[in-house]
Amino acid sequence: MRKLIFNYVQTHKGEILNDWIEQMRQQADERTFTAMSPQMFTKTSSEFIELLISNFTETEREFQAKLTGFAEKIVKFGWPLNVVTLGLQTFRQIVSDGMRKDGLVDRDNFMEFVTEFDHWMFPLNDAIIASYTNTWERTVSLQKIALQELSAPLIPVFEKISVMPLIGTIDTERAKLIMENLLNGVVTHRSEVVLIDITGVPVVDTMVAHHIIQAADAVRLVGAKCMLVGIRPEIAQTIVTLGINLDQIVTTSTLKKGIEEALEMTERKIIEVEEKR
Structure with a gap:
């Protein structure tokens, strides 16, 4: 089942990305994306989907490096954590609906699909949230230090x-x-x-x-x-x-x-x- 999910995501990557962008624009707070151009949002969304896929193919160290870099980027863009978690939920729903539509997931193997997908997504969800939180805390800490250094000279x-x-x-x-x-x-x-x-x-x-x-x-x-x-x-x-x-x-x-x-x-x-x- 894990290989089946990976093959589907790889072969339908473009469709998943388009559906993900459309649903995120509808569900997320529009203020989240006003700081970037549509082209930049599409590029960042593509990186997010590629990041999720890379968890299948890369070593833990390689994935963690990508994850940290992406977290730093979205913190800079001002994406709140709830948008990141919404993105994960949306990705899961799109893959689930698509595999059902193509007949790859049915009533007989649905529980196997859910178990395997959750086995993949839960650690990924925790890793993304931890990386995002650490990056945000580090950014806030650096900003606070900079503010103190520049604040109120006589x-x-x-x-x-x-x-x-x-x-x-x-x-x-x-x-x-x-x-x-x-x-x-x-x-x-x-x-x-x-x-x-x-x-x-x-x-x-x-x-x-x-x-x-x-x-x-x-x-x-x-x-x-x-x-x-x-x-x-x-x-x-x-x-x-x-x-x-x-x-x-x-x-x-x-x-x-x-x-x-x-x-x-x-x-x-x-x-x-x-x-x-």
Whole structure:
């Protein structure tokens, strides 16, 4: 029966692929495939079917290498795990229906077919899920490390004046890192005024505002002043709507205005000098 299944899959590979693509497009969340072109989806789907077939023909080491490479690709494309498991179920159904239609599987040998197919598919299913999960966890871990390395540096722009540009979503874990970098930077650079620039923060909700207020309070405790700059009109509207109190923090709409005010706080200002002719 195992050889019968393999021969059918090999000789009907094109039909199986076409049916698989059509059914996956109908059953899976369409957002899964929007990140790639139809040609790329077809190519990736073909690789998936080839991967399933290779479990029949290749050694365990060769199959595992292919499996890891494919898992890394679909993680990069953003395929969720449920799409991978749906793909396996769809493949099984297509093969089962096709072999029945061709008279290769009937009532007499159906249980033998199910037993043999499950004997092949269950370890394959476990291997694919394990490889996908490991790849995803590794990717998330690397992204988290990269985010921590790039996250929230305190940059001295003038003597006694530093800027902390914030980019992306701020969660509790990242807020702790921001607080740590902020306080260490204030002491290291001997900053008297710190500008927290939220131009790159897409959403300011109650939690984000709470973290910013805590950061400003901490800066005051080490003897510096804190300003919040880069407040876009939509962010200002959200802050007012949520009733967030920023009375204790100086705010400006742009970093440029914030630096000008910070210079005044440190008894300096920018003077334009005309060029001599």
